[in-house]
Amino acid sequence: MRRRSPVFLARRAYRLRRLRDAARLLPVAGAFLLLLPILWEPPEASDRNTAWDGIYLFAVWGGLIALAAWLAQGLAAGEDSDEATDAENGPDGPRRGER
Amino acid sequence: MPFNLLVLACLCYAVLLFAIAFVAERNMQAGAARWLRSPLVYTLSLSIYCTAWTFYGAVGYAARSGLEFATIYLGPTLVFVGWWWVLRKMVRIGRRQRVTSIADMISSRYGKSNLLGVIVTLISVVAATPYIALQLQSVTLSFGVFAAAGTYGWAMPDTNATALWVAAGLALFTILFGTRNLDANEQHTGIVTAIAVEAVVKLVALLAVGIYVVWVLADGPVDIFERINASALADWQLIPSRWSGLIALSAAAVLCLPRMFQVLVVECGDERNLATASWAFPLYLAAMSVFVVPIAVVGLQMLPAGANPDLFVLTLPLSQGQGGLAMLAFLGGFSSATSMVIVASIALSTMVSNHIVMPLWLSLRPTREVTGDVRRLVLHARRFSIAGVLGLGYLYYSLSGGSAALAAIGLISFVGVAQMLPAMLGAIFWRGATRVGATAGLCIGFAIWAYTLFLPSFGPGGVYPLSMFMEGPFGIGWLRPQALFGVAGMDPLIHALFWSLSLNTAAFAIGSLVSFPTPVERVQGLAFVNVFDTERTEPLAWEAGQVETEELLKLAQRILGDEPALTFFEEAASAQGTEGYLPDPTPEFLDALERKLAGAVGAAAAHAMIAELAGRARVTVADLMRVADETAQIMEYSGRLEAQRAEMERTARQLREANEKLTQLSIQKDAFLSQISHELRTPMTSIRAFSEILMEGDVPPEVAGGQARIIHDEAIRLTRLLDDLLDLSVLENGTVQLDLRLASLNELIDRALRAAAQVRPDRVFMVWRDLPSEALFLRTDPDRLSQVFINLVSNSRKYCDAAKPELRINVKQRGARVIVDFIDNGPGIPKDKQQIIFEKFARLSDQTRAGGAGLGLAICREIMANLGGTIAYLPAQGGAAFRVTLPLRLEKHPFADAA
Known part of the structure; x- marks a missing residue:
C-alpha cells in the first residue's frame, strides 16, 4: 500500500502542472480568437453581418469565462496542497522556499 | 421628474454609502466580518474599472463605432483570464513588499529610488486629471438631461456649480473614510465595501435598462437581431489597427491604472480571491456590455436624430415616460462616477504624500532627528492631496468646457498610464532591468504621449497652432505631432500608442542593458522576479x-x-x-x-x-x-553561516553585557561598602561627640536639649537605613506577609502624591493625570503598592530638574493586568545606567542630592515581584519614565508555590 500512494500523488502533481499550463495558454488562445475577426473578410465586402459578429464575440467571451472558472477551481485547490505535491515533484518542479 | 427629487435621491444615496462604509469599518475593527474580505467583495470592488465613461459612453461609442466599444472590456478579460502570468505575481509581490501604490512598487523594485516614484506619481496625476474631469462632466450632463426633460418649468441648473458640488462632496467622503488612519497595509475596508455596493447598483441599473429595451420596447432578441442589421451599425467597419491596438491598450491600462492597482493589489485581503476574480470579473464586464448594442440601436431608431448617443441610457427611458427606470439609470451612472473618483483620489493621494511630500519633508527639515508627529503630517498631506486631485479635475472640467465626446478623453488617459507597463513588466520578469532604463523609458514614453496625444487633444489652436499639425514644429515635417517620423495615415490614438510604447520599451531595454545596477537594485530585483522561489531568503x-x-x-x-x-x-x-x-x-x-x-x-x-x-x-x-x-546549496550554506555568525555575535554581545554588569556591580558594591561605613560613621561620630559633651555635664539646659535632638535625629537616620536593609532582605526571601484587599487605584495615587509632596516641598510640580482611567479597583497589598508609587514620585521630585517640572501618570488596563506609567520631563536616565538602577546600592548622582542609600528602586522591584508584577524603565519617552505592571486581582502570594 505504501508504494501506491506516491504514484497517485505524482499523477496528481502532473495534472496540476498541466492545469497551470492550461491557465497560461488560455489568454493566448483568447487573444487569437478575439483577433480572428480582423482576418475574416476584406473591408470592401459590404455584406458583413454585425449581429453575427456580436454573437461570435460574446460566445468567445462566455467560453473564456467558463474555462477560466473551471481552471480557477483546480488551481485554487492545487495551491493549498502545493507543499504536499511539490515534495513529490523532484527536481523539475518549480522551487518553492525551504519552509 | 422634479429636480429636487433627483437631488434628494442623490443625497440619500450618499448617506447610504456613508452608512455602509461606517458599518463595514466597525465590523472589521471588531474582527467579525470575514465576508468583507470575501472573493465576491473583491471582484465587485474591481468594477471601478467601469466608470461613468463606460456606463454612459459605451452606448455612445457603440452608436458611433459599432462593436469596437467591446475592446475596452476584452483587454481586461484577457488579463484576468491569464491571471497566472502577471496578476498572481503582482499581487504576491505587492503583499510581500507591503506595496502602497504603483509608484511605490516601481520605486521599490528599482533600488527604492525616489526619483522613479516621483515620475510615476506625476504621470498618474496628469493622466488621471482629465479622467476625473470626465466623471464630473458625466454627472453634470445627466443632471442636465433631467433638467431639460422636466415639465416643471425650472431652468437648466448651472453646470459649473453642479460639478463643484459633486467634487466637494466626493472630497469630503474620501477624506472621511480614506484617511482616517494610517493603516499598516493601506487598506480601507469601509470604502471597498461601499465600492462593492456601488458595483451592484450600476450593474442592476444597466441590466434593467437593457431588459426594458429588449423585451418592452422591442419584441425580444430576434427583433433586436433584425434591427441591428437594419440600423447604421450594420455598416460598421472593423479597423484592424484600432481593434488590436485598443485590446492591447485596455489590457495595459487595467494593469497600470493607479486606481485598479489600489483595489487589485493594495486592498487585496487574500491572494486566493484572485482565483475567483479571474473569471468573475470578466463575467461582470460581459454583463455590463451585453445590452450596449441593443440600447444603442433602439436609441438611434426611436430618438430624434440630434440626440446625444452618450446619454441614451437616460434619455431612452425618459422619452417613454419611465421616470423610475430613468432614476435607476441615473443612480447607476452616479455610482460609477463616484466610485471611480473616490478610489482614484485615494490612490493618487497616497502616491503624492509618500513620494513627494514625505521626501521633501525629510530633506527640508533642519535637523537629522525626527521631530514632531509624522503621522499627522502624513495624514494631512493625504487630505490635501485628495482635495488637490479633485480640484485639478474640476479645474480641467471648467477650463475645457466639457464638450469633447466622452470616449476620447478616457482613451487618452489610458495611453498615458500605459507608459508604466514596460517598467512594471520588466520589474517583475527581468532581473536585468535597471533604474536607468526604467527612468529613461518612462520619461520618453511620457514625453511622446504628451507631444502626440495629450497636447493635440486640445484641438488646433488650443495648445498647438494649426500650422504645427500641418507642417510640424519649425517646418520640420517628420516631427508633425500626428505623423511622427513620416508615419502618416494612422489613427491619431493608435499612432501615439505605437510610438510612445515602442520608444519607451526601446529606451527601457537599452538603458537597462548599458547601465549597471546598484546592490540594492540587484537584491530587490531578485526578491521581485523570484518572489515565488525566495520565500525565506529575503534580502x-x-x-x-x-x-x-x-x-x-x-x-x-x-x-x-x-x-x-x-x-x-x-x-x-x-x-x-x-x-x-x-x-x-x-x-x-x-x-x-x-x-x-x-x-x-x-x-x-x-x-x-x-x-x-x-x-x-x-x-x-x-x-x-x-x-x-x-544555486540552492550555496544559498542555504551561506544562510546557515550567516545565522550562525549572527547567533555567535549575539551570544558574545550578551556575554559582554553580563560581564560589564558584573564588573560594574562589583565596583558598586565596593563603593557601597565604603559608603555605608561612611553613612554609619557620620551619625556615629556626631552621636559620640555630642554624647561626650553631654557626659561632661556643665552645659546649659537649652544647649543640651539641642544636642540631644541631634543625637536623636542621627539615631533615626541610622534606624531608617537599617530598616531599609531589613525590609529588602525580607522581600528578597519572599517571607513577607501581604495584606491583600480591594483598593482604589485612584486613592493609592492620591496618597502617593500627598506623601511625596514633602520631598523638596519648595518645587511646584505639574501633575497630569487621567482620572477616568484610574477608576480601577485592585486586589493587592495597598500599603506596599503605595510605597512603590511614593518612591517613584519622590524620585522624580528629587531628580527632575526641568525649569517647569511635570509628571504624567498614565493608567492602562490590558486584560487582567494594569499598567501605570510615571513619566517626567527631566533629563532621564542615560542608557548605560538603565541596566543598573534597579540593583541594590545603585546611585547615579552624588550622594548630597540623594537622601537615601540607593535602596529605593531595589525595594520597589522586590515589592513588585512579591505583588506578582514588574517595574521597568521605559526608554525614549522624553524624560525618566517607569512602567509598573501588576495583576488586577492578586489571589495569593506569587511565591507561595515556590516556597
Whole structure:
C-alpha cells in the first residue's frame, strides 16, 4: 500500500502542472480568437453581418469565462496542497522556499 | 421628474454609502466580518474599472463605432483570464513588499529610488486629471438631461456649480473614510465595501435598462437581431489597427491604472480571491456590455436624430415616460462616477504624500532627528492631496468646457498610464532591468504621449497652432505631432500608442542593458522576479551594530504611534531573548522595521529614514554571493553561516553585557561598602561627640536639649537605613506577609502624591493625570503598592530638574493586568545606567542630592515581584519614565508555590 500512494500523488502533481499550463495558454488562445475577426473578410465586402459578429464575440467571451472558472477551481485547490505535491515533484518542479 | 427629487435621491444615496462604509469599518475593527474580505467583495470592488465613461459612453461609442466599444472590456478579460502570468505575481509581490501604490512598487523594485516614484506619481496625476474631469462632466450632463426633460418649468441648473458640488462632496467622503488612519497595509475596508455596493447598483441599473429595451420596447432578441442589421451599425467597419491596438491598450491600462492597482493589489485581503476574480470579473464586464448594442440601436431608431448617443441610457427611458427606470439609470451612472473618483483620489493621494511630500519633508527639515508627529503630517498631506486631485479635475472640467465626446478623453488617459507597463513588466520578469532604463523609458514614453496625444487633444489652436499639425514644429515635417517620423495615415490614438510604447520599451531595454545596477537594485530585483522561489531568503540590506535602537524607537513611535511601536520593539526583543524594549539592531530586525514603516509611509521614505539612522544601506558579502550565484546549496550554506555568525555575535554581545554588569556591580558594591561605613560613621561620630559633651555635664539646659535632638535625629537616620536593609532582605526571601484587599487605584495615587509632596516641598510640580482611567479597583497589598508609587514620585521630585517640572501618570488596563506609567520631563536616565538602577546600592548622582542609600528602586522591584508584577524603565519617552505592571486581582502570594 505504501508504494501506491506516491504514484497517485505524482499523477496528481502532473495534472496540476498541466492545469497551470492550461491557465497560461488560455489568454493566448483568447487573444487569437478575439483577433480572428480582423482576418475574416476584406473591408470592401459590404455584406458583413454585425449581429453575427456580436454573437461570435460574446460566445468567445462566455467560453473564456467558463474555462477560466473551471481552471480557477483546480488551481485554487492545487495551491493549498502545493507543499504536499511539490515534495513529490523532484527536481523539475518549480522551487518553492525551504519552509 | 422634479429636480429636487433627483437631488434628494442623490443625497440619500450618499448617506447610504456613508452608512455602509461606517458599518463595514466597525465590523472589521471588531474582527467579525470575514465576508468583507470575501472573493465576491473583491471582484465587485474591481468594477471601478467601469466608470461613468463606460456606463454612459459605451452606448455612445457603440452608436458611433459599432462593436469596437467591446475592446475596452476584452483587454481586461484577457488579463484576468491569464491571471497566472502577471496578476498572481503582482499581487504576491505587492503583499510581500507591503506595496502602497504603483509608484511605490516601481520605486521599490528599482533600488527604492525616489526619483522613479516621483515620475510615476506625476504621470498618474496628469493622466488621471482629465479622467476625473470626465466623471464630473458625466454627472453634470445627466443632471442636465433631467433638467431639460422636466415639465416643471425650472431652468437648466448651472453646470459649473453642479460639478463643484459633486467634487466637494466626493472630497469630503474620501477624506472621511480614506484617511482616517494610517493603516499598516493601506487598506480601507469601509470604502471597498461601499465600492462593492456601488458595483451592484450600476450593474442592476444597466441590466434593467437593457431588459426594458429588449423585451418592452422591442419584441425580444430576434427583433433586436433584425434591427441591428437594419440600423447604421450594420455598416460598421472593423479597423484592424484600432481593434488590436485598443485590446492591447485596455489590457495595459487595467494593469497600470493607479486606481485598479489600489483595489487589485493594495486592498487585496487574500491572494486566493484572485482565483475567483479571474473569471468573475470578466463575467461582470460581459454583463455590463451585453445590452450596449441593443440600447444603442433602439436609441438611434426611436430618438430624434440630434440626440446625444452618450446619454441614451437616460434619455431612452425618459422619452417613454419611465421616470423610475430613468432614476435607476441615473443612480447607476452616479455610482460609477463616484466610485471611480473616490478610489482614484485615494490612490493618487497616497502616491503624492509618500513620494513627494514625505521626501521633501525629510530633506527640508533642519535637523537629522525626527521631530514632531509624522503621522499627522502624513495624514494631512493625504487630505490635501485628495482635495488637490479633485480640484485639478474640476479645474480641467471648467477650463475645457466639457464638450469633447466622452470616449476620447478616457482613451487618452489610458495611453498615458500605459507608459508604466514596460517598467512594471520588466520589474517583475527581468532581473536585468535597471533604474536607468526604467527612468529613461518612462520619461520618453511620457514625453511622446504628451507631444502626440495629450497636447493635440486640445484641438488646433488650443495648445498647438494649426500650422504645427500641418507642417510640424519649425517646418520640420517628420516631427508633425500626428505623423511622427513620416508615419502618416494612422489613427491619431493608435499612432501615439505605437510610438510612445515602442520608444519607451526601446529606451527601457537599452538603458537597462548599458547601465549597471546598484546592490540594492540587484537584491530587490531578485526578491521581485523570484518572489515565488525566495520565500525565506529575503534580502538583508542592513549591517548590524551601526545604529542606536533607542533612536529607532523614537522614529517608530512618531510614525506608528507610541503603543504599537513599543509592542513591536518588545516582541522583537523577546524574540531575540533579551528583556525590555530595546532589541539588538540585527539585520533581521532592521529589515522587519523597515517593512513595518514602509506600510505607513512607503518603501522609499522608510528606507531613507532608516538609512539615515543606520549610516547607509550596506550589502553583506553573503548577500552579494547570493546575488551572484543562487544555486540552492550555496544559498542555504551561506544562510546557515550567516545565522550562525549572527547567533555567535549575539551570544558574545550578551556575554559582554553580563560581564560589564558584573564588573560594574562589583565596583558598586565596593563603593557601597565604603559608603555605608561612611553613612554609619557620620551619625556615629556626631552621636559620640555630642554624647561626650553631654557626659561632661556643665552645659546649659537649652544647649543640651539641642544636642540631644541631634543625637536623636542621627539615631533615626541610622534606624531608617537599617530598616531599609531589613525590609529588602525580607522581600528578597519572599517571607513577607501581604495584606491583600480591594483598593482604589485612584486613592493609592492620591496618597502617593500627598506623601511625596514633602520631598523638596519648595518645587511646584505639574501633575497630569487621567482620572477616568484610574477608576480601577485592585486586589493587592495597598500599603506596599503605595510605597512603590511614593518612591517613584519622590524620585522624580528629587531628580527632575526641568525649569517647569511635570509628571504624567498614565493608567492602562490590558486584560487582567494594569499598567501605570510615571513619566517626567527631566533629563532621564542615560542608557548605560538603565541596566543598573534597579540593583541594590545603585546611585547615579552624588550622594548630597540623594537622601537615601540607593535602596529605593531595589525595594520597589522586590515589592513588585512579591505583588506578582514588574517595574521597568521605559526608554525614549522624553524624560525618566517607569512602567509598573501588576495583576488586577492578586489571589495569593506569587511565591507561595515556590516556597
